[in-house]
Amino acid sequence: MVSLQKGQSVRLEKSGGGSLTRVSMGLGWDVRKAKGLFAKLTGGGGGEVDLDASCLLFDAQRNLLDQVWFRQLASHDGSIVHSGDNRTGAGDGDDETINVDLTRLPANVQTLLFTVNSFLGDSFDRIDNAYCRVVDSTNSKELARYDLTGSGTHTGQIMAKVVRVGEGWEMKALGERTTGRTFQDMMSQIIGAL
Numbered sequence: 001m002v003s004l005q006k007g008q009s010v011r012l013e014k015s016g017g018g019s020l021t022r023v024s025m026g027l028g029w030d031v032r033k034a035k036g037l038f039a040k041l042t043g044g045g046g047g048e049v050d051l052d053a054s055c056l057l058f059d060a061q062r063n064l065l066d067q068v069w070f071r072q073l074a075s076h077d078g079s080i081v082h083s084g085d086n087r088t089g090a091g092d093g094d095d096e097t098i099n100v101d102l103t104r105l106p107a108n109v110q111t112l113l114f115t116v117n118s119f120l121g122d123s124f125d126r127i128d129n130a131y132c133r134v135v136d137s138t139n140s141k142e143l144a145r146y147d148l149t150g151s152g153t154h155t156g157q158i159m160a161k162v163v164r165v166g167e168g169w170e171m172k173a174l175g176e177r178t179t180g181r182t183f184q185d186m187m188s189q190i191i192g193a194l
Contacts (some may be wrong), residue, residue, distance in 0.1 A: 003145050006175040010144050011168060012134060019168055021103050022137035025114050025160075026094030027053040029130040029148075049122045051130075053096040053114065053159075054183045055080055060110040062194045068098060069183060070119075079104035080112075099137060100162075102169065111163050111194055115183045116148065117156040124177075125151045132159045134171055146173040156180045158193045 012020050031049045054069035057080070066075045070085040083097040100112065114132060124130070130148035135141065148157055154177035162171050174193055178186040 003147075006146075006173055009170050009172040011165070011170050012143055012162065013168065019102075020136060020138075020143075022099070022101050023143070023162075023169075024094075024100065024135045024137050025053070025055065025098045025162075026133045026135060027051065027096045027116055027131070027159075028094050028133075030128045032126050032128045049126050050085075050119045051095070051127070052085065052117050052119050052182070053082070053098055053132075054117070055082070055098045055100070056113045056115070056183060056190065057105075057109050058111040058113060058194060059108045062191055064187075065106075065109060067183065077104065077106060079106075094133070109164070111161050113161045113190060113193065114159045115156060115186065115190065116159055117180055117182055117186070119181050121155055121181060123153045123155055124148075124157075125153065134160075134162070144171050144173075146175065148175065152177055154179055156183075156186055158186065158190055161193065 029051055052070050056064060057066040059065055068075050068080045068082050073082040079101045081099045131145055133145040134143045136143055146160055156178040158174045158176040160171055160173050162169050176189060176193055178189045180186040
């Protein structure tokens with residue numbers, strides 16, 4: 001497993017070599033515990049934060065071909081499927097997962113771009129332990145992880161992109177902070193990140 005820093009890339013390959021066939025992008029987060037007087041008044045809870053993962057499919061000319069998010073849980077060709085909306089971040093492990101069958105992606109798909117947004121407008125100041133990770137779905141082995149945690153008033157992030165390179169794929173950690181309740185609100189920054 002590779003732990004990425006912002007701007008770093010890693011070639012996505014099976015351990016022992018070979019091309020990947022199926023991967024998942026997992027998003028996990030916790031709500032930061034309240035402190036001080038507010039914590040005493042609320043019993044220490046920070047409330048819920050609804051983060052949403054999205055996957056956008058682009059061709060080589062940076063045209064948006066399809067999108068997978070909580071309002072469209074599968075790509076039109078069925079190669080990408082979203083696990084569904086988690087509105088709290090409660091529990092351990094991935095809170096939302098986007099499964100990708102790389103062998104079924106249309107040949108014109110050049111880039112998969114993954115974003116996360118706070119649908120209710122909560123800032124990342126309220127988030128702890130946020131990450132995205134790529135897992136080889138054939139053996140559940142984690143290939144790469146990127147830490148998204150970082151206080152700020154932003155309500156979204158362009159997490160990472162997975163780009164077709166020859167016969168394989170490469171992941172680049174982006175970590176671009178943005179604002180917006182959905183990926184549509186961030187399209188100018190998304191196009192810039194391609």
